[in-house]
Amino acid sequence: MGKVLMKGNEVIGEAAIHAGCVYFFGYPITPQSELVAYMAKRLPEVNGLFLQAESEVAAINMVYGAASAGVRVMTSSSSPGFSLKQEGISYLAGAELPAVIVNIGRGGPGLGNIQPAQSDYFQVTKGGGHGDYYTPVLAPSTLQEIIELTSEAFRIADDYRTPVILLGDGMLGQMMEPVEFRDIKEKEFKEKEWATSGTEGDGPPRVITSLDLSDIKLEERNNRLQEKYSKIKKQEIKVESLYTEDAEHIVIAYGTVARMVQSAIEKAREEGMKIGLIRPVTLWPFPSEVISRISEDVKGILAVEMSAGQMVEDVRLAVEGKTPVSFYGRTGGVIPSVEEIYEAIKKLGKGVTA
Amino acid sequence: MGKVLMKGNEVIGEAAIHAGCVYFFGYPITPQSELVAYMAKRLPEVNGLFLQAESEVAAINMVYGAASAGVRVMTSSSSPGFSLKQEGISYLAGAELPAVIVNIGRGGPGLGNIQPAQSDYFQVTKGGGHGDYYTPVLAPSTLQEIIELTSEAFRIADDYRTPVILLGDGMLGQMMEPVEFRDIKEKEFKEKEWATSGTEGDGPPRVITSLDLSDIKLEERNNRLQEKYSKIKKQEIKVESLYTEDAEHIVIAYGTVARMVQSAIEKAREEGMKIGLIRPVTLWPFPSEVISRISEDVKGILAVEMSAGQMVEDVRLAVEGKTPVSFYGRTGGVIPSVEEIYEAIKKLGKGVTA
Amino acid sequence: MKQELIIAGFGGQGVMSMGQLLAYAAMKEGKEVSWLPSYGPEQRGGTANVSVVISDSKFGSPVIDRPTSLIALNNPSFQKFEPSVKEGGEIFINEDLVTVQSGRKDITVHLIPALTVANELNEQRTAGMVILGAFITKTGILKAESLLSALTYLLGTKKDHLIPVNRQAILRGEKIIRKALSSIN
Amino acid sequence: MKQELIIAGFGGQGVMSMGQLLAYAAMKEGKEVSWLPSYGPEQRGGTANVSVVISDSKFGSPVIDRPTSLIALNNPSFQKFEPSVKEGGEIFINEDLVTVQSGRKDITVHLIPALTVANELNEQRTAGMVILGAFITKTGILKAESLLSALTYLLGTKKDHLIPVNRQAILRGEKIIRKALSSIN
């Protein structure tokens, strides 16, 4: 298969199908609606099912049902709609059900607007719902990377029985780039013996639940979850480092903004500044160790986000005071220009921390 | 008025009425249902209004309506129901509407159970909804303190035009203690000229919204919010320090667990251990400076929570590596005993960090 | 003085209100007190319990890990909480309903024929008061009068007529425990 | 070679598909390319724009702060983006619709009577192709054939009959710009 030109939202849809997910429950919201429309068109073609739910709340609970029945399933939304899914995501985590949930972020809070933003970082990485849980969060920065990470998202979901979040922003969803779907070998999915799909006489009935009336039992469930999270932290961190070997300063950014940052860094390097880029690809688990290690060698770190400063908190947690951490961000859907990021980088040398 | 014996949930209700809030929209959920029932009984007596909403989502949006009409208003829930309010809370923050939202936490994730837990810390302090916003969070540890902090919650909400969260757990909600409602002088509430209550011919129509289609405008709104948050951080931090003067180690805990911790510390002090207690009363803004300062003088800090470790992240952010931070927690509704906390404290000296 | 008491029994045996009576009485005597119930659906048909801490001075935790006293109204409750009673502690049981026995040597178990007495008083619902009478007499933590005025308050004036029989119940509890104690000495 | 082009006009003037044609053609020529639209309800009746980056080598940002080229299909678009054009950059306007003028001396403005030409071709919808013809000719960023095959692809086979007139439109655009250039030289 050669290159095709597609919108980011559509790439997510096609990538999911390539990852063996042919069930989708969604609700329209800008800037992710093309994904919903794409699935409406494509899934019937591959004998899958697209269903427009009556709301984001219904959609996430349909996903809960489909996941409990043992299939690969996906839903997607954008910020306000994602907030509505919090109870459901907590249920998925509690009941240990695999599913992939897409959030194509937009400006907030409230109704905000439909421009690109990264201000849902806390919500997706700290468990926006109730209870002690985390969800792996994958943050592609190009359309080609969407394909890889969507496939990874489904693998992680199944391997660990956990909901996984694919986080993008309006820019990633709306833009077009050539992408290539490399031929995927027919995958064998592991049987999900735990799924409630009708016993067919094969063993006793199964139960999917997140309820444990006894505190001791619920603590056991939580311990199991925490162990799982430790394992994921060990095995699933993804991060991209660029120009870090000789770097005196590091810029940390994820998703689309990392592209602007990369351009700005390249400009800075042309001017002789030794700047490196660390791009967390998984936001949870966060590449804290990589950052912690490098923080011992550099003069300062700058976090750039399309938010008022959220990921920077994880950077600070990783750095633990070992080097100054500064922040540059734009909010409300404003995309920072390469120029202004470059200006922020220039200040780095001067030891300014915002 | 002398002392009365009441359940924590009822104290919240009466405290709200004393703070001039006579409007309540809620939905039952254990372990906060007594608050709903209390309001159903009491509010008609004070010419107020109690309305049982059809869901937590409806309740928070009724609160949004009432707040936009300019009155003091409250809602309450427990963990799963609180998750459902996330979109609404983000809207309140975005539209800058004052309201008080109670979360009487229980074991999670998912349906979990109804035992006391503090595992909603992230959700309430990091803005569980979408977009860049924070809500002040007050965490009483006794029933008497509920009275003070409920009143504070309404003041802060009005002063800054922001939703405020009162965070407790099932233990706080269900227990009884004698409390005293000190006579409150008839308060003059500031006029809310911005409220959409009908113009009555007094000036042009007003609008409450969180929408700004233009990114620049939405960024301006966000800047305004961030300035407000800076101000709150400067002016509204509350923290209690106990036995800290000579402390070699510090335990940090909030809410009901701080009581267990205090007993354990007192026991440790009897054994000659120099342990201090820092109890954040506001969880956001977090008393980072107090902790940062003390972290320079002590040999170690232990955070104790009824969670798998959430507040401890804010502790680490404050400490920035200046002293070892360890954690002790129970989950699933298990209340840690004084004994086991004492054991955890004993390990402190030995430099163990979990 | 400090008492950390757990009262446990079937839902419907009045466990919660027994605790409330003590808490209210303690408050009226100016003591520090907390009342913490088990709660939730497991109460239905199952067992319920309440933790009451009464103390002369301020205390931290309302949670009782090791009760100084236990009032057990049925077998499952006895079995559940007996092992956690502090050494030197005391257990008050409704001997009409609790048939299992303690193997512990480091605690005292008081057998109160509460239901029998209550039936003698023609008011089954006073069984709890019989036990409370025994409890406050033995521990000395509260005065009988405080308990009665708590009852007056909690029952409300409409049920004033129930006060005399409850007073009797408390006195019978007092008597039983005094007699038991004197027979031991 | 790298072009950072913004195309802007009223919603309904075909701004998005003009951008798509370029992006598709660029992909087919093996170039790096990105297409980033303005989106959302403000399109309705209002103005729409799309950013297309075409480059021989990999690039980071699909966002264009300072376009090297601007295609402006109406006055508001011209007014909005004209100031941001890079010095030395070029603006291609539909001179039938854009009446305001640039005060800048550091850029070149090409006036294309796209609507007039399209009307001459009896197919109003080819106005965009006329401008694109001018754009690729002037900048040399893409071949006319690539554009046409992109059109074939995007229109789908059902609209094959529209190809010839579009080819003509592109050629007319090419002609216009060549003439203009030669007259300048």
Next chain:
Amino acid sequence: MRVTFREERCKGCSLCVNVCPQEIIKLSGKVNKKGYQPAEAVDQEACTSCSACAIICPDAVITIKRPERKKRKAS
């Protein structure tokens, strides 16, 4: 026995007591493990195996049997 009760499952709700047309069910004097007085049939002979008690019992406590009909002699 026509009607049997799974005693430890009975919650003593009395619904069977009230529904029995033969009025042969009573709550017994004893208390089961869960603290309820279980139901019992005081006169098995009078039972018609009508099943009303079993149908209304919310806890599926009751089993009903009926004597096999004697086979009619072949005529």
Next chain:
Amino acid sequence: MRVTFREERCKGCSLCVNVCPQEIIKLSGKVNKKGYQPAEAVDQEACTSCSACAIICPDAVITIKRPERKKRKAS
């Protein structure tokens, strides 16, 4: 003039054009600021002030006037 259009507000939707019983409304040749061809009345005299155009106009573009009726002479 009986019928007047607030030209810069017109979106050229043609609903008024189609509804006018007198068929006197047309879209003009020019383009307004927003890029629409605004409607205009080509024959004011023929207008009956029936208001149909104004009632159906989604953008409240149209104002309708009617000549005052001559007061009847007092009889």
Next chain:
Amino acid sequence: MKTVFERTEGLKDNETHYCPGCTHGIIHRLVAETLEELGALERTVGVASVGCSVLAYDYFNCDMTQAAHGRAPAVATGIKRVLPDDRLVFTYQGDGDLASIGMGEIVHSAARSENITVIFVNNAIYGMTGGQMAPTSLIGQKTATSPGGRTPRAQGLPIRVSEMLATLDGSTYIERVSTHNVPHIIKAKKAIRKAFETQEKQQGFSLIEVLSTCPTNWGLTPEESLDWVRDEMIPYYPLGIYKDIRKEREGV
């Protein structure tokens, strides 16, 4: 002796946590018997909701999923739509769950004519959380959140779910039944069976509203509770079939 009535295989051998005399237990049995009779236990997935019946998964002897409060129809939709057609999917929901927080989900699953069966247990109250008002609580009914009795002005009027859903083109079979005495329990069983058969035949959405008791929160004995159903509930919630277009749906 021949056994004429015994505990169905459709129920696991667990003791329920329901209060004495609560008719949730009866309704459980009826559903379980139906599934057994249809030979469907091994191809059924039940969805437990949040309410007193939250532990239904401990009782029904088939695969069970526990759904968030009010969302059982959405969960059931997710299950039904991805499994082979021979699977039976049902929800078991209380009136707080279905008619209050879950109103959106039930209306939409009916409108979509999801091929599922809904067992709707209407006891005019929130049992689980301690007796708060439900959308189905009757005018005058005193509950924890309508302590003076429900009034139309303050709390609005009770919702008749069956009547309302019957107006939707999507709903196929809707009947309201009761458990207040033996004949009605037998009728209820028949209705439940019809509902599952509707699903078996791919005829679309079926719902059986079962009037049920809550002795604990009504403050009545189990026996008085049955009378309250008869005397107070049925007049406002008349029994009967509210929708039956099974014929029309054949082969849709």
Next chain:
Amino acid sequence: MKTVFERTEGLKDNETHYCPGCTHGIIHRLVAETLEELGALERTVGVASVGCSVLAYDYFNCDMTQAAHGRAPAVATGIKRVLPDDRLVFTYQGDGDLASIGMGEIVHSAARSENITVIFVNNAIYGMTGGQMAPTSLIGQKTATSPGGRTPRAQGLPIRVSEMLATLDGSTYIERVSTHNVPHIIKAKKAIRKAFETQEKQQGFSLIEVLSTCPTNWGLTPEESLDWVRDEMIPYYPLGIYKDIRKEREGV
């Protein structure tokens, strides 16, 4: 010359963002005129929902609050219940907003007989987000999310909101009207006025469903769109009064 028709004071002097020929604009005018005629602009609070009419607060010349998607009835409830009785509160909601995500809120505000007025703009599609299927989309209708046309099996059957809400004891006045020609626009205005009067008289919940166009997402001209309302929508959504118990509600 006497002015017989001019722009109402009930509208702010802002240009709308609606597409050419979209009848949202007409409906805005009708509501605005009604408020002006009732002399109520200064004591009215409107609630804008999420949909194409999200910016309604820029158009109505009275106090306005913008509500989350689907939640306008809850927001209106909050406003109405805390303000003096003379205040008029209305919501302006699309069919995606009201009939899809907001189904729970609209049913319950009707059941509670909230004394508010709901202007329900049914254009059988999600306009704002680019033409996805709404619960009200017609069978066969092609939308972004029913690209092959809506079918009963895959997407279920369209919801008739007025008919459904009319079954609730709580609803007082419900009428369906249309904007597809001048006489019907005039009728629509009358209905809207009746609804606000219902509220003025404290008679409880009123809702006017207005059939409306979406030329942009229907892919039709404004004129063709009006015909589509007449020929396709009205047959499935018959016009008329579905509930009128204003008399009974006097003095409740």
